Amino acid sequence: MRKISYAQAGMEALVEEMRRDPTTFHLSTDAPDALVEEFGSERVRATPIAEGALTGIAVGAAGSGFRPIINWSMVTFSFVAMDQIVNQAAKIHYMFGGQVKFPITFRTSVGGGRRVAAQHSQSPYSMFMNLAGLKMILPSTPYDMKGLLKTVIRDDNPVISFESNRLMGVAGEVPEEPYTVPLGKADVKREGSDVTIVALAWLVHEALAAADVLDKEGVSVEVLDPRTLVPLDCDAIRASVQKTGRLVIADEAGPTAGASAEIAAVATEDVETFAKMKAPVKRVCALHVPIPYTPQLEDHVFPDRDNIVAGVREVMNV
Amino acid sequence: MALTQEKQLEMLRIMQTIRRFEERASDDYRAGDIYGVVHCYIGEEAVATGVCAALNSDDQIISTHRGHGHCIAKGADLKRMMAELYGRETGYCKGKGGSMHIADFSIGMLGANGIVAGGIPIVTGAGLAAQLEGKGRVAVSFFGDGASNAGPFHESINIAAAWKLPMIYVCENNLYAASTPAASTLAHSDVAARAAGYDIPGVVVDGNDVMAVYDATQEAVARARNGEGPSLIECKTYRWRGHTERVGAADPRPQGEIRAWQERDPIERFVAGLMDQGCITQEAWQEMDEEILAEIEEAVQFSKESPFPDLEAAVEDVFAE
Ligand SMILES: Cc1ncc(C[n+]2csc(CCOP(=O)(O)OP(=O)(O)O)c2C)c(N)n1
Ligand SMILES: [Mg+2]
Numbered sequence: 001m002r003k004i005s006y007a008q009a010g011m012e013a014l015v016e017e018m019r020r021d022p023t024t025f026h027l028s029t030d031a032p033d034a035l036v037e038e039f040g041s042e043r044v045r046a047t048p049i050a051e052g053a054l055t056g057i058a059v060g061a062a063g064s065g066f067r068p069i070i071n072w073s074m075v076t077f078s079f080v081a082m083d084q085i086v087n088q089a090a091k092i093h094y095m096f097g098g099q100v101k102f103p104i105t106f107r108t109s110v111g112g113g114r115r116v117a118a119q120h121s122q123s124p125y126s127m128f129m130n131l132a133g134l135k136m137i138l139p140s141t142p143y144d145m146k147g148l149l150k151t152v153i154r155d156d157n158p159v160i161s162f163e164s165n166r167l168m169g170v171a172g173e174v175p176e177e178p179y180t181v182p183l184g185k186a187d188v189k190r191e192g193s194d195v196t197i198v199a200l201a202w203l204v205h206e207a208l209a210a211a212d213v214l215d216k217e218g219v220s221v222e223v224l225d226p227r228t229l230v231p232l233d234c235d236a237i238r239a240s241v242q243k244t245g246r247l248v249i250a251d252e253a254g255p256t257a258g259a260s261a262e263i264a265a266v267a268t269e270d271v272e273t274f275a276k277m278k279a280p281v282k283r284v285c286a287l288h289v290p291i292p293y294t295p296q297l298e299d300h301v302f303p304d305r306d307n308i309v310a311g312v313r314e315v316m317n318v
Numbered sequence: 319m320a321l322t323q324e325k326q327l328e329m330l331r332i333m334q335t336i337r338r339f340e341e342r343a344s345d346d347y348r349a350g351d352i353y354g355v356v357h358c359y360i361g362e363e364a365v366a367t368g369v370c371a372a373l374n375s376d377d378q379i380i381s382t383h384r385g386h387g388h389c390i391a392k393g394a395d396l397k398r399m400m401a402e403l404y405g406r407e408t409g410y411c412k413g414k415g416g417s418m419h420i421a422d423f424s425i426g427m428l429g430a431n432g433i434v435a436g437g438i439p440i441v442t443g444a445g446l447a448a449q450l451e452g453k454g455r456v457a458v459s460f461f462g463d464g465a466s467n468a469g470p471f472h473e474s475i476n477i478a479a480a481w482k483l484p485m486i487y488v489c490e491n492n493l494y495a496a497s498t499p500a501a502s503t504l505a506h507s508d509v510a511a512r513a514a515g516y517d518i519p520g521v522v523v524d525g526n527d528v529m530a531v532y533d534a535t536q537e538a539v540a541r542a543r544n545g546e547g548p549s550l551i552e553c554k555t556y557r558w559r560g561h562t563e564r565v566g567a568a569d570p571r572p573q574g575e576i577r578a579w580q581e582r583d584p585i586e587r588f589v590a591g592l593m594d595q596g597c598i599t600q601e602a603w604q605e606m607d608e609e610i611l612a613e614i615e616e617a618v619q620f621s622k623e624s625p626f627p628d629l630e631a632a633v634e635d636v637f638a639e
Contacts, residue, residue, distance in 0.1 A: 030497055048467035048503040049434045049495055076432065080468070115353035115405075117416050119432040289636050293416035294405030295353055297632045 001173040009142035009174050010107070010163060011035075013149035014069065016178065018043070021067060024153065027054050028071035055081035055106075059089050062102040062158075069153060072108040075162070076119050089158045090133035104158040105149075110138075111165040111202060111252050112302055118290035121298070123253035125162050129229055129262065135159040135183060137228045140204035142172040144227055147181030155183065162229075164201040164252075183228045186236035192222035195246040195312050198237060198263050199223055203250040203284075203303065210308035219316055229259055234266045238273045245278040246315045250308050255285040279318035284311040321371075321532070323597045329371050329528055330592060331606055333363040333585050336387045338610050339396060342618065343386065343403055343417070344563050351622075352403045356417045359387035361526075361558035364584035365490050366391035368531025369458060369551075372539050378426040378448070379458040380441035382490075383418050384557075385430025388460055392427045394420070400617035406624035413627045414635070434495075435461060435468035438487075442474040445483035445548075456484040456542040458535075464495025466509045475548065479516040482547035486538045489552040490525065496561045497570045510552035518548050525553025526584040529591075555584075 004012070011034065018024045018039055026035055031046035047054045051072055058068040072078040078085065085106075093102050112121035128134055135157055139145040145163070152159040189204055190211055199207035204225045211221035224240050226233055241247045247267050249260040264281045267273050284303045292298055321329075340358045347356045359366070362384075370379065370391035381388040389399055394410070402409030403417050410420050421429035428444060431437045441459040448455035465471055466489050478485040489509045493500050501507065513520020519541070523534045531553055538549035556579035560569045592598045598606075 029495070046498045046502060049464045050467050050469065052469055080433065114355075115416065116355055117414065117419055117432070119419075120355075287632060289633055290414075292414040292627075292632060293354060293411075293419070294413035294626060296626050296629065297413065300629045300632050 001175055003171040004142055004174050005169055005171050006139075006142045006145050006163070007168040009146040010149055012174070013146045013153070017150055017153040018069075021153075023065065024067045024069055025061075026069045026071070027058065029073065051077050051081040052084055055084035056088060058104045058106075059084060059092060059102060062104045063092070063100050067103045067153065069105040070107065072106060074120055075108045075110045075122055075124060078106070078108055085128070085134075086131060090131045093157065094133060101156040102158055103156045105153050106158065106160045107149075108160065108162060109165045109168075110162045112291050112298060113166045115293060115295055115298060117293040121291035123162075123251070123286075125160075125229055126253060126258045126262070128160055129259060130257070133158070135228070135230045136162060137183065138162045138164075138201050139227060140164070140167065140189075140199075140201050140225050142170070142174050144181055144187070144225075146174055147179055148183070148227060150180045151183055154180075162201070166202040167205075170205075181227070184231035184233055185228070186224055186226045186233035188222060188236075188240070189225050190221065190223040192220040192244065194220045194244055195248060195315060196222045196224055196240040196244045197248045197250055197308065197312070198240075199225060199250040200259060201252065203252055203308070206303075206305040207250050207308055209305040210312065213305070213309050214312055219312060221312065226263070232262070232266065237263060237266050238270050241267045241273050242276045245276050247277070248282045248284060248308065248311045248315060250284045250303060250311075252286060252302060254288040255283050256288050258285060260285055279315040282311045282315045284308050325371065326592060326597060327606075329367050329532075330585070330588055330598070331610065332367045332370075332391050333528065333588065334607060335396070335610050335613070336360075336363045336366070336390045337585060338607070338614050339390060339399070340386055342614050343400070344559070346403070346618065347563050348565060352417065353405060354416050354418070356403070356563040357384040357561065358557065358559045358563060359384050361579065361584070362490055362492060362555045363387055364528035364531055364588070365488065365525045365553045365555055366460070368528040369460070369486070369488055369535045371532050372535035373456070373458065376426060377456050377458065378428055378441065378444040379460065380428040380437035380444070381430040381460055382437065382462060382465065383430060383432055383434070384462070385418070385420055388430070389420050389422065389427055392422070393425045394422050394427060396613060396617040397620040398422075400614075401621040401624050404621035404624070405626060406621055407627045407631070408620070408624040412631060412635075414631075435465040435470040437461070438465065438470045438474045442478050442483060442485060445478060445485040446481070448484050449481070454484075454543045456486060456539055458486045458488060460488050460490060462495060463489060463491040463493065463500040463504065463509060464498070466512070467503055475516050475518075475550065478548040479518045482545060484542035484545070485548035486535060486542060487548060487550045488535075489550065490555055491552055492555050492557045494557075494561070494571065497568065508552060510550055513550040518550060520550040520552070522552045522554065525555030526579075526582045526587065528584060528588050
């Protein structure tokens with residue numbers, strides 16, 4: 001099968017959905033050339049640097065029959081639009097009694113590793129998970145990126161696509177034929193029987209590398225990728241942990257009130273899952289600090305395959 | 319007020335220091351000694367230099383993502399700046415900030431910022447503090463044409479005008495926000511025209527003419543110190559380099575446009591004027607440049623000899639002790 005990059009897969013999803021649905025349009029502070037070329041500058045607009053306004057504009061246009069696609073670029077810039085995201089987009093459908101739909105795609109990049117310091121290295125998806133009214137995806141492969149993003153654009157709600165900076169150039173198999181990936185369906189990226197690693201985005205790849213190392217030690221690792229954070233595939237997480245009896249969660253974000261905390265709760269508050277657990281949950285996350293610039297410190301703050309291996313050994317030795 | 323020869327030569331030295339510092343930072347970035355992202359100010363040196371020349375050392379400024387020029391013009395230490403770019407413990411932010419986040423509060427430089435328009439309200443708060451203190455200090459906000467379209471610009475300038483804060487808002491209109499031309503995002507080509515809506519003075523200045531920038535700032539500073547409130551100064555200028563120093567990044571700006579602005583080099587123009595007035599000779603200018611290069615080399619050596627921070631530093635400074 002042909003291979004394309006994670007970034008290209010996102011672009012393909014956009015192009016196909018914009019061809020399919022004339023009510024879609026695209027706003028971002030830098031308009032992608034390829035989109036302008038195909039769809040023209042009416043539908044693909046470079047906006048002023050005014051993320052709050054353009055997010056609100058998306059809400060208004062969505063409620064008026066359109067299907068806006070917004071790219072905030074780095075998640076850093078979404079914070080400028082917090083009122084429109086938190087008070088408006090997340091609540092408007094519910095608050096007005098479901099009168100009209102607000103189909104909006106918000107794309108944004110997350111994660112570190114680029115030596116761009118505290119503001120530009122964030123993975124704040126759990127802040128958004130904490131709100132009711134927003135769906136969100138976090139793809140780890142080009143295949144998932146394309147399939148999920150197409151579903152997101154077709155969804156009738158505001159959905160945030162969190163896209164990993166570290167994965168933009170990573171290539172993977174993506175079929176030429178059209179397909180979609182549903183929201184709320186986790187994917188077993190590797191089957192195993194001794195321990196479940198629920199890993200997010202870039203850490204799926206680190207978990208797979210860790211699984212190879214652990215395999216040589218006789219530890220059979222299952223790697224589960226939730227792919228979407230809201231809705232979260234609780235059944236798949238519980239089923240895997242019931243099978244293995246051990247849970248390690250790997251996330252590039254900090255642990256405090258993070259997606260990792262939610263995943264731990266999903267497993268442990270379930271009576272049947274808890275009954276089958278042989279060890280406490282182990283989280284492998286970033287240190288709970290703003291991200292530093294200088295490379296040694298940044299690498300120290302973020303978890304990687306070595307931290308995952310250590311985490312698995314810990315739960316195996318209980 | 320006419321400036322002394324000495325002061326003008328000092329301004330020339332600052333402009334050339336900004337340029338040489340960034341040429342070196344760019345080289346060392348490309349060599350892999352400086353990480354992440356570097357935004358160069360080359361071509362715009364007259365703005366920071368002309369503005370800061372009209373300030374006292376206890377006046378405050380805030381910068382943008384393109385901050386080296388503002389730092390140097392306010393008197394920052396080149397060694398600690400370069401060491402920050404090099405990610406070393408001796409850098410201004412102990413290696414935690416990098417090029418986009420240099421601050422030196424002791425000289426009134428309140429920081430570079432990765433958020434477009436993020437600094438404008440913060441420095442307006444410094445203006446409020448100056449007003450409350452009542453000692454005649456002023457505060458300056460540097461920001462780009464792109465930032466002038468963001469809410470915080472409008473919100474801050476309105477508050478400053480309503481409260482008559484001792485503020486100078488300096489728009490560095492270099493005609494682009496990353497790759498987006500200002501012409502496509504500004505309804506009026508002059509940011510300064512917006513001053514009318516806030517009932518404050520707004521002037522357009524040739525941002526490649528350091529003396530014109532200085533004169534306009536002098537006037538605004540006098541007004542602010544006098545309790546008459548803020549002013550908006552728009553400096554028309556141009557960045558010579560790409561939006562960032564990243565190799566291979568597309569730059570959609572026409573070559574002819576770049577060349578035309580390079581012919582209006584703010585440094586060459588200033589030197590030529592100073593030579594005409596007999597303030598400096600070709601030899602003295604060359605000597606000044608060599609001194610600057612030596613100072614930058616020293617800053618690089620200092621950086622290279624400085625240690626990287628210990629890993630424990632990662633969890634320090636989250637809170638004040
Ligand atoms: C709120 C926000 N949105 C987007 C960005 C990404 N970004 C960084 S610099 C820049 C362009 C800024 O243009 P301008 O204010 O004119 O300053 P210049 O780079 O021209 O000096 C953009 C869009 C950002 N840093 N912050
Ligand atoms: Mg600009």
